[in-house]
Amino acid sequence: MASIGLYEAFIAFFCLFTFYFFFHTKPFCCLLIQKTHKSYPWNWPVLGMLPGVLLRLHHIYDYSVEVLECSNLTFQFKGPWFAGMDTLVTVDSANIHYMLTSNFSNYIKGPEFHEIFEVFGDGIVNSDSDLWRNLRKLSQATFNHQGFQNFSTFTTRSKLTDGLVPLLNHFAEEEMVVDLQDVFQRFMFDTTYIFLTGSDPRSLSIEMPEAEFAKAFDDIGEAVVYRHIAPRFLWNLQKWIGIGTEKNMMEANATLDRVCTKFISSKREEIRSQGITRSQGDCKDLLTYHIKLDTNKYELLNPEDDKFLRDYAVGIMAAGRDSTAATLTWFFWILSENPNVLTKILQEMNTNLPKKGNGQDKSSYMNKLVYLHAALSESLRLYPPIPFERKSPIKPDVLPSGHKVKSNTNIMIFIYALGRMKAIWGEDAIDFKPERWISETGELKHEPSFKFLSFMAGPRTCLGKNLAMNLMKTVIVEILQNYEIRVISGQKIEPKPGLILQMKHGLKATIAKKCSSLD
Numbered sequence: 001m002a003s004i005g006l007y008e009a010f011i012a013f014f015c016l017f018t019f020y021f022f023f024h025t026k027p028f029c030c031l032l033i034q035k036t037h038k039s040y041p042w043n044w045p046v047l048g049m050l051p052g053v054l055l056r057l058h059h060i061y062d063y064s065v066e067v068l069e070c071s072n073l074t075f076q077f078k079g080p081w082f083a084g085m086d087t088l089v090t091v092d093s094a095n096i097h098y099m100l101t102s103n104f105s106n107y108i109k110g111p112e113f114h115e116i117f118e119v120f121g122d123g124i125v126n127s128d129s130d131l132w133r134n135l136r137k138l139s140q141a142t143f144n145h146q147g148f149q150n151f152s153t154f155t156t157r158s159k160l161t162d163g164l165v166p167l168l169n170h171f172a173e174e175e176m177v178v179d180l181q182d183v184f185q186r187f188m189f190d191t192t193y194i195f196l197t198g199s200d201p202r203s204l205s206i207e208m209p210e211a212e213f214a215k216a217f218d219d220i221g222e223a224v225v226y227r228h229i230a231p232r233f234l235w236n237l238q239k240w241i242g243i244g245t246e247k248n249m250m251e252a253n254a255t256l257d258r259v260c261t262k263f264i265s266s267k268r269e270e271i272r273s274q275g276i277t278r279s280q281g282d283c284k285d286l287l288t289y290h291i292k293l294d295t296n297k298y299e300l301l302n303p304e305d306d307k308f309l310r311d312y313a314v315g316i317m318a319a320g321r322d323s324t325a326a327t328l329t330w331f332f333w334i335l336s337e338n339p340n341v342l343t344k345i346l347q348e349m350n351t352n353l354p355k356k357g358n359g360q361d362k363s364s365y366m367n368k369l370v371y372l373h374a375a376l377s378e379s380l381r382l383y384p385p386i387p388f389e390r391k392s393p394i395k396p397d398v399l400p401s402g403h404k405v406k407s408n409t410n411i412m413i414f415i416y417a418l419g420r421m422k423a424i425w426g427e428d429a430i431d432f433k434p435e436r437w438i439s440e441t442g443e444l445k446h447e448p449s450f451k452f453l454s455f456m457a458g459p460r461t462c463l464g465k466n467l468a469m470n471l472m473k474t475v476i477v478e479i480l481q482n483y484e485i486r487v488i489s490g491q492k493i494e495p496k497p498g499l500i501l502q503m504k505h506g507l508k509a510t511i512a513k514k515c516s517s518l519d
Contacts, residue, residue, distance in 0.1 A: 040067060040075075048078040050085065054229065060497050061387060064089070064417045073423060074401050083231035084112075087410040091418040094400035097450035099391050099411070101458035110392030110408060116227045119220050119253050120318070121311030134300045135312075136459070142289055143463050151284040155194045156471050160478050163190065163204045168483055170206055172511040177488060179506035180332060182208070184325040187475070189214050192320030196313055197263050198285035213259045216252035217318055221499050223249035260310040267291060286316060322500040323385035324468055328475060329507050330383035331376060336487035336509075338432055342480075345372050349477060366473050370444055374437035376472060377447075380454040381419040382432060387501045389413040389456070415453045416501065424451055484512040 041052025056063045067075050073092040079085025090096070099107040108128040120126050124135040142148060164187050171178050186204040189211060193201050203211040223245040227235050239246040267287045290312060293303040302308050335342045352368040391411045398404050405411065422429045425436075439445050449457035455465045462468075479485065488508040496504035 040070070041077075043078050046081050048080050048083075048085070050080055050229070053077075057229070057497055059494070061416045061495050061501075064414045065420045068414065068417045069421065069423075072401075073421065074399075074403055076403075080231055083233070085231060085410070087412050088403060088405060089412045089414055090399070090401065090403075091414055091421055091424070092399075092401045093418075093424055093448075093450050095403075096413055096418075096453065096457065097448075098400050099413075100450065100456070100460065103397070104458050104460075106394050106397060107391040107411070108394060109390065112392065112408070112410065113390050115232075116224060119224075119249065119256070120314055121307065123311035123315035125315045125318070131300050134298045136463075138290075138293070138298055138301060139463050142286060143467065145289065147284050148286065148289065152195055152467060152471075155191060156474055159187065159191050159194070159200075159204075160475065163187065163202075164475070165478070165482070167204060167206065168479070168511050169513065172483065172513045175510065177508050177510055180485070180509050181325065181329040181503050181506040184328045184475075185214070185321060186211075188325040188328075189317075189321045191471075192317055194285070195320065196286050196316050197267060198288065199263070212255055213317070214321065216255040216259075217321065219245075219248040219252040220256075221322075223252070225498050256314055257310065260313050261306065263287070264306050264309050264313070287313065319464070322502070324472060326385040326500050326502050327376075327380060327383070327468075328472060329503055330501070331379045331472075331476065332479075332485055332509075333487060333493060333503075333507055334375075334379050334383075334432055336485065341375055341432070341434060344434075345369075345375060346480060348372060349480065353477065353481070366470060366477075369473065369477070370438060370442065371434060372473060372476065373444060373469070374434035376469070376476070377437045377452070378432055378434045381425075381452060382430075383495075383501055384415045384419060384454040385501055386454070386499070387414070387416040387495075389415060389453070413453065416495075418451075418453055482514055484514060486510045486512065 041049040041056075043049050044051055053060070068089065068091050074088065074090040074095065077085075077087045077089055079087070109126060110128075114126045117126055122131065124132065124139060127135055164183075167183070170176075183204070186208070190201055190204050193199070193213075201211060201213070203209060203214060226245045235246055238244045239250070242250065264287070268291060271288065271291060287309065290309060291303050293301060295301065295303065335345075348369055348371045353365050389412070391413070392408050393405050393411070394407060396404070396406050418424065420429050437445050437447070449455070449461060455462040486509055488510070491508050492505055493507070494504050496502050
């Protein structure tokens with residue numbers, strides 16, 4: 001890596017010295033807060049608004065709601081001088097629709113996004129233009145493949161009955177306090193790993209073993225967040241020296257490479273040993289589907305290249321494990337805070353689901369659970385698993401809000417704040433009301449994706465939306481039919497700043513078995 005210049009070294013030292021002051025000198029912090037005008041962070045010489053954001057980092061999500069409501073839905077963040085951190089933050093629905101749909105071709109992830117998220121390689125998370133179109137086309141074919149749909153349904157049911165249910169029974173019998181967030185992360189890690197490779201890592205067990213592959217994603221998440229709040233030269237310096245979060249990032253990346261190399265090699269050998277042809281007709285797991293890819297349909301994709309498979313696998317594991325687990329965690333906490341909603345869900349289940357024993361496939365009945373779907377959508381509105389999205393224009397443009405943007409401008413859509421804007425959702429925007437998703441005739445109401453962005457919008461709308469919703473409803477129904485979740489009172493519930501909206505301290509609860517289904 002090129003040597004760091006004298007100017008950059010001086011600025012790095014100045015930033016570190018200032019950060020030390022902010023976090024260790026109370027009078028200075030108080031002065032900083034007093035100088036803040038209303039809700040906006042103070043724009044300091046050299047350091048811009050970054051110090052004020054760092055001081056509020058522990059409650060950055062709620063702070064973003066406050067700032068955006070006071071700035072007519074769009075706010076210009078000024079970063080440190082010459083750091084390239086200036087960012088236009090918006091939750092304006094017109095801007096979102098314009099960038100993600102009507103002028104989609106001009107708003108891409110961009111080179112800076114690719115640099116920050118470099119660990120995801122050239123997978124669909126980072127890709128743009130023709131490569132993205134190839135990957136999108138492949139993903140669409142994969143998720144629509146009947147073999148994979150059957151396999152994913154079977155996997156979810158098997159992991160429930162053979163993994164989650166026995167574990168919850170054990171917790172109930174031992175009267176243990178458990179972290180539901182950890183349980184859901186393990187359940188989704190195993191389930192997604194099976195979707196991908198066809199094998200079960202069995203991280204969901206009584207022993208609760210540490211999975212190095214899962215831990216690597218946690219370390220990467222922390223490092224990527226750091227790259228969002230620190231000047232580029234600072235984290236590049238740490239990367240060059242090999243210290244701090246950048247050292248953790250490199251070690252985690254090496255773990256991903258090693259684990260992916262192992263299961264890709266094993267899958268290739270399995271396919272060779274079984275003499276399976278190039279046809280995808282009998283494919284089940286995603287890795288097999290991609291190894292047997294018909295390259296005539298996807299000219300930019302190379303299934304012979306292990307890096308192509310590695311980048312795809314990393315993206316699938318990150319999306320499948322964390323986002324769904326986070327949603328389930330927030331949902332069960334919300335139910336504990338809204339017992340009237342829980343009662344309505346149980347009544348709906350009691351009316352529409354078969355009352356025979358555990359283990360019965362209830363997937364064909366899920367569409368009848370309108371109120372459950374509405375409650376889950378409302379949870380996603382208030383606690384979206386992906387709290388923000390980044391975009392960057394290729395060419396200069398003017399947004400519908402009137403804001404001018406230059407080429408490569410950093411634009412952030414704060415999805416968390418979007419779901420709480422009174423200008424968009426009404427005066428009761430912060431209230432949990434599943435009824436807002438149900439029409440007068442008792443059917444589900446559709447909300448435009450640029451207003452409800454949990455599954456993105458436009459050409460990049462999440463292809464796994466239906467799979468994720470059905471999986472979550474299956475897990476929720478299984479738990480609510482057979483267990484009573486008692487969330488421990490008095491614990492501090494707050495989101496952890498990160499790529500995924502996780503609970504900072506987890507969700508502690510006890511499990512009690514119900515005497516009969518649907519009590």
